[in-house]
Amino acid sequence: MKKEVEKLLQYVQKPARYIGGELNAVVKDKEKVDIRYAFCFPDTYEIGMSHLGMKILYGLVNDRDDSWCERVFAPDNDMEEQLRKNNVPLFALESGDYIKDFDMIGFTLQYELSYTNILNMLNLAQIPLKSSDRESLTPLICVGGPCACNPEPITDFVDIVFLGDGEDDFDMVLNAYPHIKYERVCGNCDWGSNYPDKMEIEFAGKKIFFSHGHPYNVKFAYENIIAEAKKRGADIVLFGHTHNQYTEYQESLCIMNPGSVANGDYGVIDITPKGDIMLIKENI
Numbered sequence: 001m002k003k004e005v006e007k008l009l010q011y012v013q014k015p016a017r018y019i020g021g022e023l024n025a026v027v028k029d030k031e032k033v034d035i036r037y038a039f040c041f042p043d044t045y046e047i048g049m050s051h052l053g054m055k056i057l058y059g060l061v062n063d064r065d066d067s068w069c070e071r072v073f074a075p076d077n078d079m080e081e082q083l084r085k086n087n088v089p090l091f092a093l094e095s096g097d098y099i100k101d102f103d104m105i106g107f108t109l110q111y112e113l114s115y116t117n118i119l120n121m122l123n124l125a126q127i128p129l130k131s132s133d134r135e136s137l138t139p140l141i142c143v144g145g146p147c148a149c150n151p152e153p154i155t156d157f158v159d160i161v162f163l164g165d166g167e168d169d170f171d172m173v174l175n176a177y178p179h180i181k182y183e184r185v186c187g188n189c190d191w192g193s194n195y196p197d198k199m200e201i202e203f204a205g206k207k208i209f210f211s212h213g214h215p216y217n218v219k220f221a222y223e224n225i226i227a228e229a230k231k232r233g234a235d236i237v238l239f240g241h242t243h244n245q246y247t248e249y250q251e252s253l254c255i256m257n258p259g260s261v262a263n264g265d266y267g268v269i270d271i272t273p274k275g276d277i278m279l280i281k282e283n284i
Contacts, residue, residue, distance in 0.1 A: 001096035008082040017045035018079060020093035026062040026069070027094050033068045035174060037061055038092050038099040038139070040072040040107045042117035048073045053145070054108065060171065067174055070094040070102075074117050075124070083124055090125040100125045104140045104173075107158075109147035115154060118143075122157070130156050132261045136184070142173075188214035188241065200232055204271040209234035213241035213257075222246075222255070229253060236269065236277060247279040254279055 001019060009015035030036060039058060041048030048054060054071070061069035070092035075083060083090065089098040099105055105125075107118050119129055122141070128134045131141065143154060144162030151161040160173065183201055186193035198211040209229045216225035218241050229237035236254045245259035245267070256279045259265025268280040 002091070004086065004088050005091055005096055008079070008086060008088065011082050012076070012078045014045075014076070017073065018075070018093070020071075020096075025094055026058070028062075028068040030068065030095065030097070033066055035067040035104065036097075036102040037067060037069045037174075038072050038102045038105045039069050040074075040099070040105060040118075040121055042074050042107055042114040042121060043110075044076055045073045051108070051110070057106075061174070064174065068094075070097075072099055072105075072121070074121055080120075080124065090121055098125070100127050100139065102139045104138075104142060106142040106144065109143050109145035109154075112147055115147075118154070119157065131159055132156070135190070183210075185210060185212055187212040198228075200234065205275060206235040206271055206277065207233060208236045208238065208269075210238035213239035218242055218257075226250065226253065226255060229255075238267075245281045245283075247281055249279075256281075259283075 005018070009018065012018070039054060039061075041051060041054055048071070058069050058071065061067050071094065072090065072092050075090070082088070089100055091098050092102070105127075107121075109115075109118075122129055127139070127141075140160060141158045142160040142162065143151070143158050148161050148163055151158070155161075183199060184195055185199050186195040186197050197215050198209070200207060200209040202208075209232050211225065213219075213225060216228060216239070218225055218239055225237060225239055230253060235252065236256070238256050238258070240257060240260075242257060243260040243263070244257065245265050246255070246257040247267075248255040254269075254277045256267050256269070258267030259281070264283050266282050268282060270278040270280060272278070
């Protein structure tokens, strides 16, 4: 447990709710697992620990050598007050680590009145509420359970919705997760970011050059970033910044701006086995 969390326990009525260490709690070496999953029950410890479904999924995930599932419960009012007062993010019981640093976060939707608790827990974890406001693909926010049959009220806040039995579906997602690869560059408002403002990668035999676009003044013209892509010998150039979707083919160079997530825009690049490139503009 982190020292900043430990010192808060003297100010709450039931500190045992927040320390873990129960019989059969699973503790692993975080350096030896590929996936860290925070299983969140959007209610207090006593209610969540009485739920059999949580124990089933907790056991299934922890049976895997590549994954570590830890438990998280909604803190009671006294603990929430201390977390906010001391700027301490929501943490998992087994390790005491902050869940904002995990790979995946899952909530079980047992009843509609817990929906606001989910948003409150995300806020306590210092994770942006809306998926469109999150700059990183991790942690992935997942939900499942009886109320997931109507996910529409929470679609703005989650990335994955499990419908039906979670045992098989959840295992499939965990199997896929380590193979999901993503790259990122900083934007014009990411002051102090450690990410580069431009990058190039090789994928499916094609060279892809990408930047947010502001270093090349793409709001005024595309010529600078196109010239840089050609100079690098890129097959595909990707950029944003304008918040407007755009695709163009110039000889051997494919150019795409996927648009703005806030508008429901995204782009798909299809590279065929023959090496042909298709740029597809989509909108949710």
